[in-house]
Amino acid sequence: MRRAVGRYIVRRLLLNLLVLWIVATLVFFAVRLLKGDYVNERLGANLELSANNPVAIKQARHELGLDEPKWQQYFTYLGQLATGNLGKSFETRRSTWTELGERVPFTLELGTLIALLSFGVAIPVGIISAVRQDTWADYVLRGFSILSVATPVFFIAIVMTFFTLKYHLFTIEIVKSPHFWTDPKAAFFKYLIPAIAGGIAGGAGIMRLLRSQMLEVLRMDYVRTARAKGIAPNGVILRHALKNAMIPVLTVMGLTVSGIIGGQIILENMFGIRGVGNYLLYTITNRDYPPFQGTVIIIAFVVVTVNLLVDIMYAWFDPRIRYT
């Protein structure tokens, strides 16, 4: 069993590498398809770089490596990637790693809060809703989850913002960027609305899926046997039913992680959080290729790794799964 798992992991890691290569290639050519490049965007913003100064424009392009033919740029890019070099930002001339390093803490703060809220709320709600099927609790919770699947995450945030502003609950800080470890009170209020909005949006799908899976499992014969054996009801639910119900839910949880990334882009933009999602928007609008490419690759790496972890966890949840 152990050798099979090891071989499986190795194969998956190689496949992940291939997927990352595809992602890197796609993003490289996709950004170069976009109208305008960094030099065009900056024309006029810099006195030296005006449209009347073609020499300066040519030199700027040369400095940034934009005048080389695309294929040459591509191979340089691949070579850099192989050594872990994600390029330098055209704008700040700092390495992408540095830029990301400044922004990842913010995204992790919000992302962790959202993940905790969505899983931490969705799982108990799904269980309760299934165990107390067709009671008022079930109807209320189901109604809530159906509604939250249909509501866009930014609208949840807007409704919450509306009530906060109208009844002067607290001030929504957009400009400052507190961390939890520097200024916990300010950080709490800054992340409050986006975390709850993201948590509701992220947890909605899981709630519904877990409920339907639990319902299916609770009807199964082995659950009836466990109850007949005299195992306490909680034990039955948690040890027998939940483990089996979780398997497809795990897939959805893995997908939700990449959904959380997308939701982060919107929420970070709305609330002025200097995170990775906001950085993606900023760099692509300015046609600042290297940080954008690097960030996309990092995100893709996180997604495929999470999926791999989810697949490995399958084996823990379901011993019948063998890795061929």
Next chain:
Amino acid sequence: MGRVAMARSEAAAALPEVIPASARDRPAGRRALVRTARFMRKRKLGAFGVVLVIVVLVAAILSPLLQRYDDNRQFLARNPNYQAAPSGGGSVLAQLQAGKTANDVSEFVTERFQSPNGTHWLGTDAFGRDIYARIIVGARLAALIGIFASLIAVTTGTVCGVVSGYFGGLIDLFFQRVVDGVQAFPALVLLLLIVQVFKTPPLWLTIAALGFLGWATSVRVVRSAVLSIRQQPFIEAARSCGATDIRLMLAHVLPNVVAVILILFSIGIGAYILAEAALSFLGLGPQGVTTWGKMVEAGRNGLDLHPWESLFSGAAITVAVLGFNLAGDALRDELDPRLRGR
């Protein structure tokens, strides 16, 4: 009722899936109506969803009739404070520089930020445009975008999924890796990239981009359905009768995948409406048209004073997606209960 009739109807009640003998005797039109009524009673939530979908579609199709006003019309009223020859002296520019607003000095005033009233059922926005009219027009766009994007995604995805699942081997591996690559992108980023090819993305490009995004999911789902069908004995039987690959794919595999395709299509519509709303909210949506997402963003300023634009357009998005989701769920439960929760 006679004893025979009672026994018949009892048997019919015991087997709800079988068309009761009494219904079989009715003409076909009545039978369809009976089946619809049974669907409505059995799946109340789905029926509610279908009602919402119908509301959205009616708003979309009949929008010129339902709008009441043109959606871009700026409502103007005469300014009671207007002075043709201002007593304070000076030109319009001087007055503006002295701190008066445009609405003070001009002859006509835009009826901005009105709360819902008799003339404007849902109020007006920052430019004095009627919100209700804009929401009705937005319904047309939402329906267009959702349905066509879903159509593109499902048709292209089915073709690739069937080919990939049926032939297997290198073709399958190739498609799978590409699908993995596309799905490893955060969805919004991919949309962003495709849509920004033009500085001002046209509507068709947004729909195509959404369709491309959904292509990956469709390929995955259809491929797994095809894989399970491929094992079935009737495929082998047909092949031993001399059926070509194309015939097998079209006449044998495809009809069995139709249920999956229908479900993908119906459930996808809600997802595409949400995705386009997110794009428009970020300002990257199709230019030149007014979508609900754009309205939510436009209404953000002064949310506590005049939330009408944001709240009503956001509610419209929620209602539309809710309707399509519920209807799609009910369809899925009808067509294949095994697929519930997958």
